[in-house]
Every structure is written in C-alpha cells, then in structure tokens.
Amino acid sequence: MRFLTAHDYGCVMIELPEALAEEVRALAFSIPEVDIHHASDGDGDVPDRIHVTVRYGLKCSLEEVQETVEGFGLGEAGLTGLSSFHHDDCAVLKVGVRSESLEKLNRKLAVLPHIDTYPIYKPHITVAYLKHRRDDPYWYREFREKHSWRFEGRSFSFDRVLFSEPSGEKTWIDLWKPNIDYGRLLEMGKRVAVAEIVEMKKMRCRHAIQV
Numbered sequence: 001m002r003f004l005t006a007h008d009y010g011c012v013m014i015e016l017p018e019a020l021a022e023e024v025r026a027l028a029f030s031i032p033e034v035d036i037h038h039a040s041d042g043d044g045d046v047p048d049r050i051h052v053t054v055r056y057g058l059k060c061s062l063e064e065v066q067e068t069v070e071g072f073g074l075g076e077a078g079l080t081g082l083s084s085f086h087h088d089d090c091a092v093l094k095v096g097v098r099s100e101s102l103e104k105l106n107r108k109l110a111v112l113p114h115i116d117t118y119p120i121y122k123p124h125i126t127v128a129y130l131k132h133r134r135d136d137p138y139w140y141r142e143f144r145e146k147h148s149w150r151f152e153g154r155s156f157s158f159d160r161v162l163f164s165e166p167s168g169e170k171t172w173i174d175l176w177k178p179n180i181d182y183g184r185l186l187e188m189g190k191r192v193a194v195a196e197i198v199e200m201k202k203m204r205c206r207h208a209i210q211v
Contacts, residue, residue, distance in 0.1 A: 010058035011164045012065060012109055013051040014075070014102075016125065017156050021050035024095065027147060028128040037090035037129040052077065052097055052123050054161060055106050057115040062171055064112055065163050072108065072175040075101030077123070078155040081148035084130075084140045091130045091140065095151045097123040105161075 016024065058065070077099035084093050102123045133139040159176045 008166060009056060009115065010060065010065070010166055011056045012054040012058065012069075012105075012161050013049075013164065014054060014077075014158045014161050015049060015051045020154065020156060023150060024050045024125060024127055027150065028093075031093075031128055031130070035130050035133070037131045039089070039129070047126050047128075049162075050125060051162070052102065052125055054102060054123075055109040055114065055121075057117050058109070059113040059115070062163055062165065065109070066173055068109060068112060069105065069161060069173060069175055072105060074176050075099065075105065075158045076155065077102055077158070079125075079151040079153070081152040082127070082144040083124075084144070086132070091132055093127040093130055093140075093143070095125040095127060097125060099123060101158075 015021065077097050080096035080098050082093065083096055084091050086092070103121060106121045106123075160172050160174050162170055163173055164170045
C-alpha cells in the first residue's frame with residue numbers, strides 16, 4: 001500500500017470498514033487480468049485504499065481541514081450497487097454510495113480553497129479501472145447484473161476522515177469524540193469493585209455463621 005504519493009491537490013476521504021473493503025477487493029481481483037487497465041504512470045489497476053472521496057482538489061493545510069470538520073459527528077452511508085463511468089483511456093467500475101452525511105461534509109469542505117473537478121458530487125467506491133470493451137458493449141451491464149447484489153442495501157458508519165496532502169502524506173482526523181469523563185468512570189469502577197468485595201465478605205460471614 002502506498003502511503004507517500006505526490007498529487008497536485010489535497011483530498012479528504014473515508015475508508016470502508018475492513019470487512020466491507022475486503023469484499024470490494026475480492027470482486028476486483030476476480031476480474032480477469034485481460035480486462036484490467038494499466039496506466040503508464042503506475043496508477044490505475046485496483047485502488048490501494050478502498051475509500052470514498054469526500055472532496056478532491058483542496059489547496060489548503062491540514063490545520064484548515066481539521067478546523068473545518070471538527071465536531072462534524074458520526075456519519076452514515078448506504079450502498080446502491082454497481083455501475084460504471086468512462087474516461088478517454090479506461091472505464092471505472094464503482095459501487096454507488098448514497099449519504100446525506102457525505103454530501104453535507106462535502107459542502108462543509110467547499111469553504112476551503114479548492115478546485116472542482118466534477119460539477120456534481122456523486123460519492124462512490126472505485127472497484128477497478130477497466131479497459132474499454134467497445135467490442136462487447138454489454139459486458140459492463142452483465143457484470144453489474146451478476147455482482148450488484150453483493151452491495152445493494154449494505155450500509156456503514158464513519159467517525160473519521162483521512163486527509164491526503166499534495167505531498168502524499170496522510171493524516172487521520174476525528175469527526176467525533178465521545179464525551180466521556182474517564183476519571184469519573186475509573187472512580188465509579190473502583191466503588192463498584194469495593195462494593196462487590198464487601199458483599200462477598202458479608203456472604204462468607206453469613207455462611208460461616210450458618211455452618
């Protein structure tokens with residue numbers, strides 16, 4: 001997995017829970033090698049990190065992103081099955097994502113300096129980059145019909161995002177932190193433990209008296 005890869009702009013993304021990410025990888029690696037697009041610059045193929053992009057094209061610092069998303073809260077997302085879209089050199093096989101949380105987070109990040117690479121935000125999970133199948137235009141539809149059931153109706157939650165800087169350095173940012181007084185919890189735990197010990201001693205005393 002690449003952790004340092006230079007890009008022109010920063011990107012905020014969320015990663016899928018590992019169990020769900022493994023299912024996406026399994027589908028990607030089940031595609032015949034002859035159908036996989038290999039870019040000359042090394043990008044393409046199957047994504048290193050199974051993720052949903054929240055916003056690409058950011059021209060700002062880590063601190064600015066942290067301040068913008070701080071306190072956003074827990075997010076929810078649902079999956080809508082497989083689909084594809086086409087670039088000049090390849091086709092992108094993806095899992096559709098429906099999420100008010102992601103749309104809200106995308107708009108929240110729009111206040112930061114950025115460029116828009118797509119006019120409308122449509123969250124998705126890239127499965128693989130494929131060669132064009134101009135000789136078999138129904139291939140994509142048949143693939144979707146065969147495998148969409150794996151993801152339709154699935155959902156997941158997220159409580160942090162990953163910010164990838166133009167340098168390629170990546171940093172996790174929490175969206176939500178539980179409001180827990182750990183000192184108070186520890187004190188309560190001690191009191192419960194003491195109460196249980198006292199009760200056990202009482203039970204032993206009663207048992208000894210009965211005997």
